[in-house]
Amino acid sequence: MLAYTVRRILVSVPVLIVSTFVVFLVVINSGDPVANFATSRQPAPSKAAVAAFARHIHADQPAVERYWNWITGVLHGDFGPSVQTNLNIGHDLFTRFRVTVTLVAASIVIALIMAVIFGVFSAIRQYSVADYVITFLGFLFLAMPVFWFAVLLKQAGIWFNQQTGSQFLGTIGEKSPYLDVDTTWNEFTDHIGHLVLPTITLALVSFASWTRYTRASMLEVLNSDYIRLARAKGLRRGKVLVRHALRTALIPLTTVTALDIAIVLGGAVITETIFQWHGMGEMLVQSAQTVDVYRTMAWLLLSAVVVIGFNLVADLLYAVLDPRIRYD
Secondary structure: OHHHHHHHHHHHHHHHHHHHHHHHHHHHOOOOHHHHHHHHOOOOOOHHHHHHHHHHOOOOOOHHHHHHHHHHHHHOOOOOOOOOOOOOHHHHHHHHHHHHHHHHHHHHHHHHHHHHHHHHHHHHOOOOHHHHHHHHHHHHHHHOOHHHHHHHHHHHHHHHHHHHOOOOOOOOOOOOOOOOOOOHHHHHHHHHHHHHHHHHHHHHHHHHHHHHHHHHHHHHHHOOHHHHHHHHOOOOHHHHHHHHHHHHHHHHHHHHHHHOHHHHHHHHHHHHHHHOOOOHHHHHHHHHHHOOHHHHHHHHHHHHHHHHHHHHHHHHHHHHHOOOOOOO
């Protein structure tokens, strides 16, 4: 297992380098921050100021040299210069990452729990009314665009606050800027209140597809010979479902979850924008608007590492879920 893990990490390094180089070329050719600097300042900056700004963001260097300087700087904790001269990209990135990871982690956990519960229940009650209801809800949430669903829940949260005369469901930001934090409990409840609606948005969209995979996988396992043999040996139905069927059925869900991490991160960008969270989503939008090359690349690099990491964890979980799989 250790040797396999090391091999996977070593293979991931060239993949990360090639992918970031291709993305770097796309990003630096997606706009001209020097031209933006020259035309957006009032009064108009001098030619010397424009040239100094170009040197500051390394726009005067060839693309390959810019990439090499950037990737070697990242290895030393330097994510490059920002068009905002007083901004430290590394500090900004990890501060916002802590905000985003709370939302993403909470939504993934809730979506997985719901997908397993409803997917298994739908499989063992195949063609029942409950199965049809769960199927309908799954397709309904799949058909909903994330941005529309987020706006809908935000309006529902505003209506709920107006009807109850409270501000429990936060609809703007990840925490209240007006909260008088006199106790840890007040801080905790305020954070939960702001987390509810964005988490529901991401969780239900992910749950919709994951529950379909769980149902299909569970049906396939339940109809397999070894499950029939276990039942014929007199094992209790609950034991057969949990210890034998569910472990095997979770393998496809593990794969799908790892592959969907990129989609979840994309959904988090939209969700954070709608609810005005100061996380990685806001960082990406601001970076795209200002053509902030190195700030955009910092976001993309961290996202790529997260996606690769989740796929590695998924591969290792296969051996836990299915004893037949070994990485010797």
